[in-house]
Structure formats: structure tokens, C-alpha cells
Amino acid sequence: MFGEMIRQKSFGVSLAVFLVLLLAPSFLPRFYIYLLAVIFVTALLAMSLNLCVGHGMLFQFHHGVFYGVGAYTAGLLLAKTSIPWWMAFVAGPLAAAFAGLLIGLFCIRLNKLYFGMLQISLGSLIWAIAFRWYGLTGGDDGIHGIPIPDFIASTTGSYYFVLIVLGICLFLMYLILKSPFGSTLQAIRDNPERCAAVGIHVRHHQLKTIVIATFFGGVAGVLFVVVEGSIFPDLLFWVLSLEIFIMCLLGGWFTFAGPILGAAIIVSLRTFVGTYTEYWTLILGVILILLIFFLPEGIMGYNYRQLFRSRTKYAHDSQME
Amino acid sequence: MEGGQTITLAALSITLLVGLSRAMILFIVTSGLSFVLGVLRVPNVAHGSLYMIGAFAAYSISALFGSGSVGFWLALIFSPLVVALISLIAERSLFCHLYEREHLMLLLFTFALMLILGDLTKIVWGADYRSIMPPSLLQGFVTIFDSPFPKYNLFLLIIGPLVAIGLWLFSTKTKMGKIARAAAVDMEMVGAIGINVSWVFAFAFVLGCLLAGLGGALVSPTISVTLGMDHDIIIEAFLIVTIGGLGNMWGALVGSLIFGITQSFGVLLWPQFAIVFPYLAVVIILTLKPTGLLKSVW
Numbered sequence: 194m195f196g197e198m199i200r201q202k203s204f205g206v207s208l209a210v211f212l213v214l215l216l217a218p219s220f221l222p223r224f225y226i227y228l229l230a231v232i233f234v235t236a237l238l239a240m241s242l243n244l245c246v247g248h249g250m251l252f253q254f255h256h257g258v259f260y261g262v263g264a265y266t267a268g269l270l271l272a273k274t275s276i277p278w279w280m281a282f283v284a285g286p287l288a289a290a291f292a293g294l295l296i297g298l299f300c301i302r303l304n305k306l307y308f309g310m311l312q313i314s315l316g317s318l319i320w321a322i323a324f325r326w327y328g329l330t331g332g333d334d335g336i337h338g339i340p341i342p343d344f345i346a347s348t349t350g351s352y353y354f355v356l357i358v359l360g361i362c363l364f365l366m367y368l369i370l371k372s373p374f375g376s377t378l379q380a381i382r383d384n385p386e387r388c389a390a391v392g393i394h395v396r397h398h399q400l401k402t403i404v405i406a407t408f409f410g411g412v413a414g415v416l417f418v419v420v421e422g423s424i425f426p427d428l429l430f431w432v433l434s435l436e437i438f439i440m441c442l443l444g445g446w447f448t449f450a451g452p453i454l455g456a457a458i459i460v461s462l463r464t465f466v467g468t469y470t471e472y473w474t475l476i477l478g479v480i481l482i483l484l485i486f487f488l489p490e491g492i493m494g495y496n497y498r499q500l501f502r503s504r505t506k507y508a509h510d511s512q513m514e
Numbered sequence: 515m516e517g518g519q520t521i522t523l524a525a526l527s528i529t530l531l532v533g534l535s536r537a538m539i540l541f542i543v544t545s546g547l548s549f550v551l552g553v554l555r556v557p558n559v560a561h562g563s564l565y566m567i568g569a570f571a572a573y574s575i576s577a578l579f580g581s582g583s584v585g586f587w588l589a590l591i592f593s594p595l596v597v598a599l600i601s602l603i604a605e606r607s608l609f610c611h612l613y614e615r616e617h618l619m620l621l622l623f624t625f626a627l628m629l630i631l632g633d634l635t636k637i638v639w640g641a642d643y644r645s646i647m648p649p650s651l652l653q654g655f656v657t658i659f660d661s662p663f664p665k666y667n668l669f670l671l672i673i674g675p676l677v678a679i680g681l682w683l684f685s686t687k688t689k690m691g692k693i694a695r696a697a698a699v700d701m702e703m704v705g706a707i708g709i710n711v712s713w714v715f716a717f718a719f720v721l722g723c724l725l726a727g728l729g730g731a732l733v734s735p736t737i738s739v740t741l742g743m744d745h746d747i748i749i750e751a752f753l754i755v756t757i758g759g760l761g762n763m764w765g766a767l768v769g770s771l772i773f774g775i776t777q778s779f780g781v782l783l784w785p786q787f788a789i790v791f792p793y794l795a796v797v798i799i800l801t802l803k804p805t806g807l808l809k810s811v812w
Contacts, residue, residue: 252618299797302804305617307756310557311800314753318793325786431745435625442622472637478629482608485619485626 214356218349230352232460233359234416239440239452240366241409247446248370249402250382252309255316256437259407261429263289263414268339268424278342282415289411290404297403301396313431320429335425345419355416362409378402439481445491524659529782535667537774538674539733544751544766545681546725552698552761553718559624562748563631564597564723568730569739570635571596573644583649590731597727598720605719610712632744641741648735666735681763694718757799759806768807
């Protein structure tokens with residue numbers, strides 16, 4: 194398995210990119226280092242969503258909630274208790290995975306788009322609680338100036354921390370997708386009925402995927418706290434969830450690294466366009482419409498057009514059930 | 515309880531009535547969503563934005579006619595039409611080209627529409643709070659169980675059932691309604707007997723959006739009209755159609771009643787977290803019956 198991975202051309206490319214990124218703080222200005230860190234956090238979030246969306250065809254429409262739960266858990270533990278920082282960092286993803294399990298248990302009973310609708314609704318409940326519970330979460334102001342451990346408090350420190358965690362997580366995701374578990378998941382995406390017929394517990398498998406994806410979403414949430422040092426309810430808001438969904442689509446949701454590209458494009462656009470106009474969501478909407486009409490398989494998926502066609506056929510057939 | 519007030523029978527009855535009148539608004543909005551869902555099989559995420567535009571349009575129209583009674587009634591008629599026109603333009607120019615595509619793409623289109631309409635509303639009306647006075651006929655209170663009850667809410671309690679009956683008559687007695695119901699069950703067969711399915715879809719979409727606009731116009735005197743009301747309503751509406759049974763109009767009614775009443779009792783019991791109560795009801799219902807209370811149309 195590792196041998197096969199190392200022989201691939203893309204492995205060499207990603208290793209080279211990783212090395213360049215390791216050296217980046219020595220030649221890039223501070224603002225760009227910060228921007229790169231934000232892109233990494235968002236990329237991890239989009240990658241975790243794509244485990245569900247691209248590889249599992251589960252319409253996880255409110256993935257942002259798990260990002261927020263991870264960030265809030267870690268942030269609140271750091272700000273309000275005196276437990277060691279690493280425990281808070283571990284608690285974030287675990288809380289996110291637990292929330293994923295709870296919401297997943299309800300949503301998994303429904304199919305396709307209704308799965309997504311129910312998830313938006315239940316996720317919004319968590320948002321509403323974070324938004325209203327002033328005593329604990331600071332309501333709509335959130336909490337700012339969360340104490341971050343010294344060695345990762347600087348821009349460069351947090352950059353390296355985020356980069357290394359992102360690297361580890363991507364490697365883990367790659368292993369998961371290449372494992373029998375990942376293959377089964379993709380088989381379920383392409384033909385759930387046949388998978389059920391050969392004895393795979395489809396719902397069980399999908400629920401496990403949701404828990405794994407929400408765990409990585411929670412990791413992204415913790416990294417957000419490291420980079421920004423603050424938490425606020427917009428992290429849990431469903432417009433953010435939609436934004437990361439668009440990132441997966443834009444980069445190419447049937448490819449492994451597509452969401453990273455999508456995250457890089459959207460975050461950069463938001464940063465630079467945001468300085469000119471306050472109507473960012475309008476632009477996001479127009480981008481989405483252009484994507485739907487002209488590039489439904491994303492930028493990286495464009496090369497796999499033929500492959501995509503056969504898959505849409507399956508997806509379409511299973512939707513006709 | 516936290517409110518510190520003793521809960522009397524009268525308070526309970528008023529709470530029930532307030533919940534019912536809230537449920538009527540929810541029903542009018544949700545029935546439109548449910549209708550689109552039944553025929554096009556797409557949850558229209560932009561439904562909430564159209565509801566918001568309905569409320570803003572009602573404000574502008576009533577302001578145009580001097581904010582009096584005449585303005586209000588005209589707003590009630592014309593703001594749903596404005597919303598219908600917007601949805602017709604969006605449908606015919608872009609949405610109708612996607613019917614052959616995957617359902618996910620249709621859904622994402624409505625997402626995009628929500629983002630665009632939300633910001634367009636901000637551009638046209640700004641981020642200020644707006645409020646509309648109900649017409650003089652419906653101002654003030656009536657006394658029920660020795661407690662004051664707003665006349666406007668009474669008006670809502672009459673309008674809601676009227677809309678329900680109207681929708682029922684439309685979908686069972688008129689030709690267009692029958693075609694729409696047939697298209698919901700078997701779109702290809704409807705096309706095969708020579709009916710233009712694309713226009714049936716357009717009609718269903720516009721009718722659904724018209725109801726969103728009507729809901730927005732009706733709710734505008736009871737709340738402050740502002741940005742962000744689109745997000746609140748669409749999430750509630752999604753929950754209601756899920757518990758009621760997808761695409762089922764009576765399911766939308768039952769769901770709205772459950773939602774409205776649990777919400778108003780929540781306000782009575784624990785105001786800060788009133789929003790939790792309807793969600794709790796939804797969770798209980800979906801645990802017992804994952805497919806919703808009534809049969810979904812397909």
C-alpha cells in the first residue's frame with residue numbers, strides 16, 4: 194500500500210509542495226503566512242466534508258456545525274478552565290464526532306436531499322444554542338483572546354502547527370480512503386442497492402463515515418482557534434457550511450485533493466474581494482451558478498469528465514428509486 | 515417555572531391562540547415549499563428569501579400609499595405578485611435549463627438564488643429594521659378569557675384556513691391542480707400525454723413562491739422586518755415539511771400546528787430557550803416516525 198503510494202507521481206508533487214510550504218515563512222510577508230494558515234484550516238474542513246459528499250454521496254449540508262463544535266469546545270475549555278492545552282485540543286474533535294454521531298443517527302434514516310434538509314435544521318439548533326447562551330458562549334459576540342499555548346501563539350508558530358496537523362490529517366484521510374472501508378464507502382456511493390445485497394450494512398457504514406468526517410471537521414475547528422484565537426457563532430452558521438460545500442464542488446468533489454484547491458480559491462477570493470465590497474455572498478452565489486452551469490465536476494474533476502459521466506448515471510439511477 | 519408567573523387556564527388559552535396564529539403564517543409559507551417539493555422534488559432553499567422579499571415589498575408598497583389601511587390591503591395583494599414575478603424570472607431564465615440534471619444541481623441552484631436574493635435585498639432595502647402598521651380595522655385588541663388578544667392575530671386565524679381550503683380546492687378541483695399532482699407522481703407520463711412539463715414546473719414553482727410572498731406580507735405587521743428573517747423561516751419550514759411528510763399539504767398544516775404551538779408554549783415556560791421546544795418535538799416525532807406523520811406524496 195505504501196509502496197504504491199510512493200510510486201505515484203502525485204505523491205512526489207505533494208511532497209514538493211509540502212517542502213515549499215515548510216520554507217514559506219522565510220520569504221513570505223506575515224499577512225500571507227496568516228492567509229495560508231487560514232487556507233489550510235479551511236482546506237482541512239473542506240476535505241473532511243468531502244469524505245461525506247464526494248466519496249460517500251452523503252449530502253452533509255451542515256458540516257460547519259461540527260467545525261464550530263470543535264472550535265467552541267476547545268475554545269471554551271482553554272478560556273474557562275485550567276486544563277492542559279493538549280486536552281482541550283483533543284476534546285474538540287471528540288465533541289465534534291459525538292455531535293456528528295447524534296445528528297447522524299437522526300439524519301441517516303432519511304435519503305439524499307432530505308438527509309441534508311434535516312441536518313440543516315438540527316445543526317441550526319446547535320447554532321441557536323451557541324447564539325443564545327450568553328452566560329457560557331458569549332452569545333453573538335463570541336469569545337475573543339482565547340489563551341493559546343506560547344509555542345504556537347505567534348503567526349509563524351501557528352502556521353507550522355496548522356501545516357503539520359493538516360499534513361497528518363490528509364495522510365490519515367488518504368489511508369482511510371484507500372482502506373477496505375474507503376473502497377466500500379465508494380461502492381455504496383456508486384450503487385447502494387447492490388452493496389446492501391452483498392451484505393454490507395449501508396446505513397451503518399455511512400454513519401461511521403459521518404463520525405470520521407465530523408472528527409476531522411472538529412480538528413479543523415481546533416486549528417481555527419489556534420490561528421484566530423477567537424470563537425463566534427458564525428462558525429456554526431449554515432452559510433459557512435454552504436461555502437465549504439461550494440469549495441468541494443469547485444475543486445472537484447470526485448477527486449482527493451480537489452477540496453484543497455477549492456478552499457484556496459474561495460478563501461483568497463473572499464479575502465481580496467472582501468476588501469472592495471460587502472456583498473460577498475452575492476459573488477459567492479454567482480460563482481455557484483456559473484459552476485452549476487459550466488463546471489459541475491469542478492476544476493480538478495474536469496480531466497475526469499468521462500469517469501464523471503458514468504457516475505452521474507449511477508447517481509441519477511439511484512435517485513429514481 | 516422560570517417566568518415567575520403563575521400559569522392560569524386563561525394564560526394557557528391565550529398561549530394556544532398565539533401559537534395557532536403563528537402556525538397559520540408557518541403553514542402559508544410551508545405549504546408553498548411543500549407544493550414545490552411535491553412537484554419539482556427539490557427543497558427550494560430560496561423560499562425563505564422570497565418570504566423576506568415579500569415582507570420588504572409589503573413595507574415599500576404600503577409606504578407608497580401612505581402607510582394607511584389602503585396601503586396595507588394593496589400590499590397584501592401586490593407583494594406576493596412581486597415575489598411571483600421575481601421567481602418567474604429566475605425560473606425561466608436559469609432554473610428551467612437544469613430540469614434534466616441531477617437533483618443536487620437543482621438544490622444548489624436554489625442555494626445560489628438564496629445567496630443572491632439575500633444580498634440583493636440588502637442592496638435594495640438596506641440593513642435597517644422596518645415595521646408596518648396593521649390597518650385600523652385590525653388594530654387593537656379583543657378580550658378573550660379576560661386577556662387581551664391582538665385583532666390582527668385573529669385575522670391570521672381566519673386567513674390560514676382560507677388558504678388551506680383554497681389550496682385544497684385548487685389541487686383537487688381545477689385542471690391545473692390535477693396536472694400538477696399528476697406531475698408529482700409521474701412526470702414522464704404527464705409529458706407523454708402532451709403536456710408541457712417545463713411549464714407545469716414553472717407554474718408550481720411560481721405558485722409556491724407566491725405563497726412565500728403572501729406569508730411574508732402577512733407576517734410583516736407582527737414582527738420587525740429585517741435581514742436574516744430568511745434564514746429563520748427556511749429552517750423552520752424544512753423541519754415542518756420533514757415532520758409533516760414531504761410534499762403533503764395537510765402534513766404541512768399538521769407540522770405547522772405542532773411547531774407553532776410548541777414554540778408559543780416554549781415562550782411561556784422558558785423564554786430564553788423557547789426555540790428548543792419545537793426542535794424537541796421534531797426530534798421526538800422523527801424518532802418515532804422517521805418518514806413524517808402523514809404520507810409523503812411520492
